[in-house]
Amino acid sequence: MNRLPTSSYDIIIVGAGIVGATLACALAQTTSLRIALIDAKAITPASWPEDSYDYRVSAISLASQRIFQALQVWPNIIAKRIGPFTTMYVWNDTTNDTIQFASADISEPCLGHIIENSAIHASLVKQVSQHSQIELLSPVNLATIQETPEYIDLHTIDAHILRTKLLIAADGARSWVRKQIGIETQSSQDQQTAIVTTVQTEYPHQHTAWQRFLPTGPLAFLPLADQQHCSIVWSLPTIPDAQRILSLDDSTFAQQLGNAFALRLGKILSVEKRFAFPLQRHLAKTYIKPRIALIGDAAHTIHPLAGQGVNLGLLDASALYDVLDNALKNNRDFASFATLRRYERWRKGDNLLMFKAMEWFNTLFRSQNPMLKTIRQRGITLANEISWLKNSFMRHAMGLQKDLPSLARPKVHGIL
Structure with a gap:
């Protein structure tokens, strides 16, 4: 019987997106591990499209910015296009309950940056190419995946085996790895769908992230680098609702969008191509199995209303890096279940807390239930009156909480 050709690695990361590529760069920066970063799509260091906006954007927190700085990726990102925002303004459509968050209140230059995913990914792919130990x-x-006590084998459809001591799933919300190894998820059951696009507004966005809670779901205007361009995320309750909005011509869509946003930034002058995607939210019941770990959306997806999804994934990648690096420095098996359990204990609780908080905020602000409306009004009043409460929320959203991974911590005397 002929043996299948086999390639062996210390670590295989399935999913070469933002989170997977970040982990690969972190490991390559301080370890000698041989890493395979694989993806089902063709990943090339393609030129970044300067003449058009990517409809997929992320609200990058200060903690995530520090991670990119530590990996020497940030200068390449800011050389492209970023939209810093100093203020976040949130209001409800029926009662005009409002709350405003300002970076000046916590002595920070900004709350975060709205950055196109393609700009982040292109910068990471460029960095990956500079590390010879990453393939x-x-x-x-x-x-298929074959699990053994000593290694994990990935069988490709062209009859090749990729063998690894540790398999990391960073392959997104519909993770193929997670399904293959039988990890179950707790999922939301509604049909909420988001429409995303880039729009040009009549008035400048003033470096402010705007969010209006409608009975149908939240509507966000996220400030891009140009003062009169915003990325929008319009959450709708069902797939048919989203299809109806998608079917509108640009002029009608712009008018309905402007009205839904109460014309806060004036008329919508132009609309780029629209896309829709289901707001699937899930939590993996476990993040680990022997010699396998899940990170990012493979482990959890949350409602996008606070823009925290990619930030949580980057903290996962950074925490797993710390755990693996510590095991190597102390001559322990970096792929052991005990090592991976440290990662799960570190990240699972924080991710669960954020998941529940986003579900609660989504329900609270959408609901027309009189009791929940009263709770909402009193909660907003309380947050506006008690500055430490609001500031604490801001710091957590910016990734300034305690127990951060090393890459996300502030520099001290120029050293991380």
């Missing part, structure tokens, strides 16, 4: 394999189509 970027794409496109690779996987067929």
